[in-house]
Amino acid sequence: MATDQWTIADILAWTQGHFENLRPGSPRLDAELLLAFVLDCPRLDLYLRADQPLNEKERGAYRELIQQRAAGCPIAYLTGEKEFWSLSLEVNKYTLIPRPDTETLVENTVEQIRNRQNKHSESQCLIAELGTGTAAIPLALCAELMNLHIIAVDCSADILEVAIRNLQRHESLLSPRDNRIELVESNLFSRINPPAKLDFIVSNPPYIPSGNISKLQVDVAQYEPHTALDGGPDGLSFYRYLLDTAPGLLAPEGEMLLEIGFDQRTQLSLLLKDFPAWKTSAFLPDMQGNDRVWKLGLSELPLS
Known part of the structure; x- marks a missing residue:
């Protein structure tokens, strides 16, 4: 033919x-x-x-x-698009491609925010996210909830330009629903200035050990930004930072929800012993039954 x-x-x-x-x-x-x-x-x-x-x-x-x-170039980088939480998002070489695994983090965060809003229906929920990338997580939260103020942080203007365009694309999820996403260029949380203590911190931090990145699939190792993958020598660098820093940012009953690698539970449990400010800790599974979300609280009250 x-x-x-x-x-x-x-x-x-x-x-x-x-x-x-x-x-x-x-x-x-x-x-x-x-x-x-x-x-x-x-x-x-x-x-x-x-x-x-x-x-x-x-x-x-x-x-x-x-x-x-x-x-080996990922499909999402070729088309410039990736669907996450039924939202079409722009992606490019500066941003990590949103993955289905992270929807488990969104699901659990939505549940926790709803619990809080049921108790404090009048007040706006104040959230900070470390490593927003495409703004996938805050936009997904805004698709499900109202009256949110999310401070979404990433480390470069190139990344945040993509996030800005995604916010513009999904403007209907923001002010019409009394939601606000505030984008901040910052090295970690060093430049954020929340108007009050945070109710939640949420993050899908880099958690791949540095030495393992070259062993990942070609479309990840050679194309996706290593700054969004590299969690330091043991993969725990960002967890250490968050465990240490978050208590000073969160309200007394504040909570933190983090995506984790499926095999990191034991390491993280041991790491937590060095940070006594955290009173509650729970590991939550994804659809395959693998540990995927780490939920931590500052209050002695059981996590809901």
Whole structure:
């Protein structure tokens, strides 16, 4: 078959086979996402238009994306988009790609904030997030809740420019719902100035041990920003910082929720012994039953 007669169905079938020969993963989905991006259409339309041939310009654009994906570049960086919590978010090389694992952190944070709002319905909930990246976590919280003030911190203007555009994209989640996301460029929490003590701190901090980053999948190790991955020699550097710093920022009944690596529970439990300000600690599982969220409180009251 001449390549100028290749239809959408032909291209999808060929690409799926090509990707299957390269690496495990989701070859059909990858093919669909890239072709839908080139054709600027929903994925479903690929099947409604399955017999439609691609023109030369479309084939050239698609071929270039296939080559980059074959080299390991993540789909999200090729399309500039990633869905998280049913929200379409801009991503680029400066930002970590939001992952389904982090939705477990969002779910548990939403639950804790709701519990607080049920007790203090009149007051605004004040939250700080370390390492906001695309602003995925604060936007997801704003999609579920109202009357939030979230101070979202990251370390560079390049990252925060992406977050700004995502906030603009999802403005309907902000002021119409009495929510505010305040973006702050800061080295950790050094430059934040909350108007009161925080009710919550939430973070998906870097937690990969430095020596393990090169062992990650190519699309992570060679493409995603190491500043968002590298947790120091033992992967615990940011947890140490947060355990030490957060008590001075939180209200007396404040809580902190952190994403963790599935195998870090024992290390973190031992680390906590060095920080007696924390009175309660619980590890929460993801959908696969792996430890994914660490919930800590300053109050003697049991965590709800």
